[in-house]
Every structure is written in structure tokens, then in C-alpha cells.
Amino acid sequence: MLLPRFFALVTGLGLSALACASPTHYPLTIENCGSTLTFTHAPVRAVTIGQAGTEMLYALGLGDKLVGTSLWFNDVLGKYKGQNDRIERLADNEPSFESVIGKRPELVAVELEWMVGPQGAVATREQFHELQIPTYLMPSDCESKDNLVGADGTRLQPFRIDSLYKSITQLAEIFDVQARGQQLNAQLQASLAKSIAAVQGKDLTHTSALVWFSSASLDIDPYVAGHKGIPDFMLGTLGVRNVVQSDEEWPTVGWETIAKANPTFLVIARMDRRRFPADDYQRKLQFLRSDPVTRNMDAVKNNRIIILDAMAMQASLRMFDGLESLATAINRYDLPK
Structure with missing residues (x-):
């Protein structure tokens, strides 16, 4: 049986992450959706435009670094409510550019490129970068995708699950919590395998x-x-x-x-x-x-x-x-x- 062995391997990876992850060496440079981002230290003030990135940061234990959130489709998961209640919601949908920069963020994490991009509903990346505010776009919404075609963009290649794991890995590296990122990815991989196994006999x-x-x-x-x-x-x-x-x-x-x-x-x-x-x-x-x-x-x-x-x-x-x-x-x- 391969799946039980996979679960055991993934669990082992999660438990051993704290021991094997190395700290981030700053300055850190990351290529992100056509932009080069450089961080001289782990951000201490971040704003999220998109619920996906917000809950990723909560899962990585970084709620204390958030100073503003926006663009919500569902209520926050119950396990993150305590963290979320302490953070200002700038808007239920897209926030204004002024409200975001008013929080003096050292990072803006963006779920969807149509919010911050060439035709950004909030602003362009250049507008943020001119103010020395790096914008991190989720790779799942910009890699192998043209967001200038169609209301919500057009996929040039099928979505790859690796792009989601990549977001977690890179955010963990930016904030110097790599062990937490490795552990979270291992848990998600185990969950994926469990769901696949559940329908194998169907x-x-x-x-x-x-x-x-x-x-x-x-x-x-x-x-x-x-x-x-x-x-x-x-x-x-x-x-x-x-x-x-x-x-x-x-x-x-x-x-x-x-x-x-x-x-x-x-x-x-x-x-x-x-x-x-x-x-x-x-x-x-x-x-x-x-x-x-x-x-x-x-x-x-x-x-x-x-x-x-x-x-x-x-x-x-x-x-x-x-x-x-x-x-x-x-x-x-x-x-x-």
C-alpha cells in the first residue's frame, strides 16, 4: 500500500521541518511574477489583498505581522478568528490605494493580479514599488496565465498545485519561518493524497x-x-x-x-x-x-x-x-x- 507510506513520509517531513530548515539570509531576493523583490529583513508590517494570502499568513503563525486585510469571500476560519479579530479590515472587496499605503506596509501580499497589476483595481505594482513597498503576487494567479484577457483572466496552461506550495514556501522564506512553511506544505500534501484515496474505488x-x-x-x-x-x-x-x-x-x-x-x-x-x-x-x-x-x-x-x-x-x-x-x-x- 503506497498511500499509508506516503502519509507516514509526509508526517515525518512535517515533524522534522523544525530541525532541518535553515534561516533566511538577508538581503533576500525573490523573482515574483515578472518583478524582482528584495528584502533586507523580515517584514514587520504587512497588508493582504485577498483572503487566500491572509489565511496562509495565519497558518504560518504570522498574524502579528498583519496590519490590514481585504477582499473576503467567506468568513475567516474559526481557528484563525482570534488573530483576525485584532486586524483592521480595510475593505470587504478591493481596498483603496490610499488605505493600503496608509498602513505603511513593508509587504503587500496579493491573491489576484486584477487587484494589483497592469490594470489593477487597487493600483499597479509600479505604484507600490515607487514607494518602496514590495508586492508579492500569488504565483497561482500569474504564472501561465494572461490576466488581460477575459474578465478574470485566461489560463495559458492548466493550474499546477506546485504554484500554491510555492506561495507558502516563498512567504515562509520572506518572513524567516521556513520550518513552518515546510510543515504546512507537508500537511497539505497529505490532505491531497487522502482525498484522492477516498474516491479510488469509485x-x-x-x-x-x-x-x-x-x-x-x-x-x-x-x-x-x-x-x-x-x-x-x-x-x-x-x-x-x-x-x-x-x-x-x-x-x-x-x-x-x-x-x-x-x-x-x-x-x-x-x-x-x-x-x-x-x-x-x-x-x-x-x-x-x-x-x-x-x-x-x-x-x-x-x-x-x-x-x-x-x-x-x-x-x-x-x-x-x-x-x-x-x-x-x-x-x-x-x-x-
């Missing part, structure tokens, strides 16, 4: 899914997961086919087209954000069960609807919880052949 050859994130209005086409992004990686990892073939991260697709594809499962996002009507997953469910097109889909008639936190559909720590929830849900169903 025949998913003819199983497909659609992932519905939100909709600007319930009477127009929904934002769904493209076939090279994070939800597609999650489905593919478990052996489920995504019915959407667009390379865009979150394209809009009509319900008639979706109904014709007839996915086995519908996966819908649950979020605490209320930017669009369909941010409320209960309104998604009401729509699916009442609309004349969607109510006749097999997934709706057979209640094969899986609800995941929106952050579980992002390159975040919650993605691993999302994989486990997907695997558990899939195992509950007797699937059509």
Missing part, C-alpha cells in the same frame, strides 16, 4: 460536473469554472470531467448550453460576500429548482448538488478542505453508468 468514468461561482444577475448567464483553473484541477484530481471547455478562469455560459451538457453534479459556491445576487447560495438553489431550463437537469432532479465555500474554489488552503468535501459528497451517490 467508477467516475462517465461522471461530469459544472462549478457555478456566482452571477451578476440571476436572469443572465452565470460565472462558471473554466477548464484549466482551480476547480477544474479539483475535479480532474478526483477523476471528474468539467463540462466547461473555455480557457477563461470564470467564463459566462448560458444555462441552455449547460443543460445540454447535462453534468452529473452541480457544484455551487457558498459565500458571505454579497456583491451579486447569486453570492447567496440559497438563491442559487431556488433558481436551479424553479427555472424551467435548470429544474429539468438530471443533477437538479436527483439533488446531486454539492455546496462548497467560495474560497475552496480558489488557490488557497481551503482548496484542500474543498477536495475532501467533494470526495465525501461524491461517495454518497450511486452514480449513473
Whole structure:
């Protein structure tokens, strides 16, 4: 049995990380999404634009370094609530440039390039760098991706899980907590292996899914997961086919087209954000069960609807919880052949 051995190896890596990790040698230079970042010391004041980076820093034990957060889809995980309650939330969505620089950060960690990038909703990287404020972009949103095409960018290559581990490794190096980074990555790798093992006995050859994130209005086409992004990686990892073939991260697709594809499962996002009507997953469910097109889909008639936190559909720590929830849900169903 290879998987138990893998779990044992990963656990060993996590426990031994404190002993084998070497300290950061400053000045530290890191290549990040087309920019060269140099740190003369571990940042003592950081701002995050994006919940994924916020919870990564919490998991690395760096909550005391945060002076501001922003861009939240779900409430903070319960285990981080104590840390989070002490930190100012600059905005639920995108913060103003002035509010970020007003915190005098030595690092701004950014989840999505459309927030801080060439067409940044907050600012460009150059605007921050001119003020000697380094911006760290999550590699999962800028490597092998063109964020100038499509509303949320277009994947040039499929999302790679290594890019998420890379974020953790590099943030741990920047803050000189490499042992914690190694341990966290080992735990995530074990979680991934556990989710894969959970569905190994299931025949998913003819199983497909659609992932519905939100909709600007319930009477127009929904934002769904493209076939090279994070939800597609999650489905593919478990052996489920995504019915959407667009390379865009979150394209809009009509319900008639979706109904014709007839996915086995519908996966819908649950979020605490209320930017669009369909941010409320209960309104998604009401729509699916009442609309004349969607109510006749097999997934709706057979209640094969899986609800995941929106952050579980992002390159975040919650993605691993999302994989486990997907695997558990899939195992509950007797699937059509």
C-alpha cells in the first residue's frame, strides 16, 4: 500500500521541518511574477489583498505581522478568528490605494493580479514599488496565465498545485519561518493524497460536473469554472470531467448550453460576500429548482448538488478542505453508468 507510506513520509517531513530548515539570509531576493523583490529583513508590517494570502499568513503563525486585510469571500476560519479579530479590515472587496499605503506596509501580499497589476483595481505594482513597498503576487494567479484577457483572466496552461506550495514556501522564506512553511506544505500534501484515496474505488468514468461561482444577475448567464483553473484541477484530481471547455478562469455560459451538457453534479459556491445576487447560495438553489431550463437537469432532479465555500474554489488552503468535501459528497451517490 503506497498511500499509508506516503502519509507516514509526509508526517515525518512535517515533524522534522523544525530541525532541518535553515534561516533566511538577508538581503533576500525573490523573482515574483515578472518583478524582482528584495528584502533586507523580515517584514514587520504587512497588508493582504485577498483572503487566500491572509489565511496562509495565519497558518504560518504570522498574524502579528498583519496590519490590514481585504477582499473576503467567506468568513475567516474559526481557528484563525482570534488573530483576525485584532486586524483592521480595510475593505470587504478591493481596498483603496490610499488605505493600503496608509498602513505603511513593508509587504503587500496579493491573491489576484486584477487587484494589483497592469490594470489593477487597487493600483499597479509600479505604484507600490515607487514607494518602496514590495508586492508579492500569488504565483497561482500569474504564472501561465494572461490576466488581460477575459474578465478574470485566461489560463495559458492548466493550474499546477506546485504554484500554491510555492506561495507558502516563498512567504515562509520572506518572513524567516521556513520550518513552518515546510510543515504546512507537508500537511497539505497529505490532505491531497487522502482525498484522492477516498474516491479510488469509485467508477467516475462517465461522471461530469459544472462549478457555478456566482452571477451578476440571476436572469443572465452565470460565472462558471473554466477548464484549466482551480476547480477544474479539483475535479480532474478526483477523476471528474468539467463540462466547461473555455480557457477563461470564470467564463459566462448560458444555462441552455449547460443543460445540454447535462453534468452529473452541480457544484455551487457558498459565500458571505454579497456583491451579486447569486453570492447567496440559497438563491442559487431556488433558481436551479424553479427555472424551467435548470429544474429539468438530471443533477437538479436527483439533488446531486454539492455546496462548497467560495474560497475552496480558489488557490488557497481551503482548496484542500474543498477536495475532501467533494470526495465525501461524491461517495454518497450511486452514480449513473
